[in-house]
Amino acid sequence: MAECRYCELAEQKQNMLYEDEIVLAVIPEKTATKGHVLVVAKDHHDNIQEIDDKELEHIFYTASFAATSLFETLEAHGTNIIAKTGSMIKKGGHFHIDVIARKSDDGLNFLWTPKRLPEEEMKEAQGKIKDKCDMIGVKKKKEVIDLDRKPEKLESSEEKAPEAEANPPAEEYKKYKKTEKKKAKEGSHEDKESYLVKQLRRMP
Amino acid sequence: MQPSPEQQKAIEQQKAQCIFCQIIDEKIPSKKVYEDKLLIGILDINPASKGHVLLMPKEHYPIMPLIPPETFKHLIDKTKEVDGCIKEALLCKETTIFIANGAAAGQQSSHFMLHIIPRDGGDGLEMLDVGGEKAPEGEIKEVAAKIGPHLNAVLARNLPALGLKAPSGTPQKVTKEQLLQVIESNPKLKEIILNNPEQFKQLVPKHPQLSQLFQDFDLDDILKQVIQKSKLKKPGKLSLDEALK
Numbered sequence: 407m408a409e410c411r412y413c414e415l416a417e418q419k420q421n422m423l424y425e426d427e428i429v430l431a432v433i434p435e436k437t438a439t440k441g442h443v444l445v446v447a448k449d450h451h452d453n454i455q456e457i458d459d460k461e462l463e464h465i466f467y468t469a470s471f472a473a474t475s476l477f478e479t480l481e482a483h484g485t486n487i488i489a490k491t492g493s494m495i496k497k498g499g500h501f502h503i504d505v506i507a508r509k510s511d512d513g514l515n516f517l518w519t520p521k522r523l524p525e526e527e528m529k530e531a532q533g534k535i536k537d538k539c540d541m542i543g544v545k546k547k548k549e550v551i552d553l554d555r556k557p558e559k560l561e562s563s564e565e566k567a568p569e570a571e572a573n574p575p576a577e578e579y580k581k582y583k584k585t586e587k588k589k590a591k592e593g594s595h596e597d598k599e600s601y602l603v604k605q606l607r608r609m610p
Numbered sequence: 611m612q613p614s615p616e617q618q619k620a621i622e623q624q625k626a627q628c629i630f631c632q633i634i635d636e637k638i639p640s641k642k643v644y645e646d647k648l649l650i651g652i653l654d655i656n657p658a659s660k661g662h663v664l665l666m667p668k669e670h671y672p673i674m675p676l677i678p679p680e681t682f683k684h685l686i687d688k689t690k691e692v693d694g695c696i697k698e699a700l701l702c703k704e705t706t707i708f709i710a711n712g713a714a715a716g717q718q719s720s721h722f723m724l725h726i727i728p729r730d731g732g733d734g735l736e737m738l739d740v741g742g743e744k745a746p747e748g749e750i751k752e753v754a755a756k757i758g759p760h761l762n763a764v765l766a767r768n769l770p771a772l773g774l775k776a777p778s779g780t781p782q783k784v785t786k787e788q789l790l791q792v793i794e795s796n797p798k799l800k801e802i803i804l805n806n807p808e809q810f811k812q813l814v815p816k817h818p819q820l821s822q823l824f825q826d827f828d829l830d831d832i833l834k835q836v837i838q839k840s841k842l843k844k845p846g847k848l849s850l851d852e853a854l855k
Contacts, residue, residue: 424758424765434742437742440753443761454690455697463682463687464769464774470675473711477711478760480756488709490707506740515716516708516716518738521660539691
């Protein structure tokens with residue numbers, strides 16, 4: 407891509423912090439705070455869906471460790487990790503992630519004003535997205551669709567979920583859940599409620 | 611990144627009060643769009659835009675750097691897929707992935723989550739389009755000298771654990787100050803040095819990464835400085851503590 411400024415950046419390697427075969431971490435020309443790292447994929451992808459799983463993991467892992475570095479070397483109070491997944495809005499594509507060190511009093515605000523959508527609209531969005539998401543993991547198996555088969559129960563989404571790779575952690579999670587339930591029985595209930603009220607009132 | 615025992619305790623306390631842990635346990639209703647063994651995706655009840663999804667591990671992790679590798683990989687793979695589903699379902703071409711680690715970054719719940727926010731031109735969410743100002747040259751150099759060596763060290767150590775390729779080629783030359791900084795920001799390494807410097811000296815030549823890191827330096831001198839530094843300075847409060855609040 408001749409005119410992509412991120413491709414250019416990946417070649418110039420200005421203010422480079424880290425480089426390997428897949429990604430580059432640099433300090434961008436314009437920084438949002440003192441401690442702004444730009445993680446750029448070396449290959450040009452306009453859209454996150456074009457990126458191979460392993461490559462995407464690698465890019466995000468680099469971003470996550472950039473956040474770790476900001477915490478540990480710049481004593482950031484917080485970090486933001488922000489990425490655009492397509493190329494529709496401004497500046498063209500080329501997948502990149504901004505990792506930004508935050509301090510409590512830096513005056514920066516990325517937070518949106520929350521919308522209140524009517525219940526029907528929320529339900530409509532949920533239905534549409536869930537229908538698509540229910541196909542995750544199913545698509546890969548390329549099952550022959552048997553029209554005579556009885557429709558699956560809605561609750562079976564857990565069985566449909568991707569298997570193998572997630573197995574051992576899931577076992578651990580079950581164990582943790584058991585111990586956690588015990589703890590919850592002994593634990594305080596009033597706290598939970600006050601937190602709930604806080605959550606419901608949350609407005610940036 | 612490993613939490614200290616104190617931080618671990620703080621995390622346990624957070625879990626007991628976490629509204630998202632209760633949503634995951636189905637004690638509180640939610641608008642679920644995706645679920646598997648490790649993750650759950652729900653609609654944000656106060657969305658930035660229609661179809662704003664919160665994707666999170668079921669286990670309570672306060673910030674992204676504390677998510678273990680297996681879950682991390684799974685989260686990223688599914689982020690891509692769920693993001694694709696949102697785009698297809700809502701006929702939308704663009705989303706913004708937003709993560710806040712710590713209250714200072716705008717994190718409103720102690721349960722780590724990844725926001726997928728559908729975007730459209732002129733949607734009034736321009737605050738999510740990261741901008742900035744030209745930083746002074748001195749500042750860039752100062753920040754790069756601090757982050758660079760640390761980032762190189764942590765990635766070289768952690769990428770293989772994820773089954774990903776560690777950087778090939780020679781790592782950047784580090785200065786003595788940078789090396790001390792690396793030790794300073796690595797509590798485990800520092801502990802070994804402080805508690806048992808002799809044993810550490812024997813360990814270095816046997817350990818490929820350590821021997822590479824220390825090859826250009828006088829080991830005795832470095833160890834002396836680390837020990838001196840720790841005597842001068844009381845252990846500072848880790849900024850992670852701040853994030854866990």
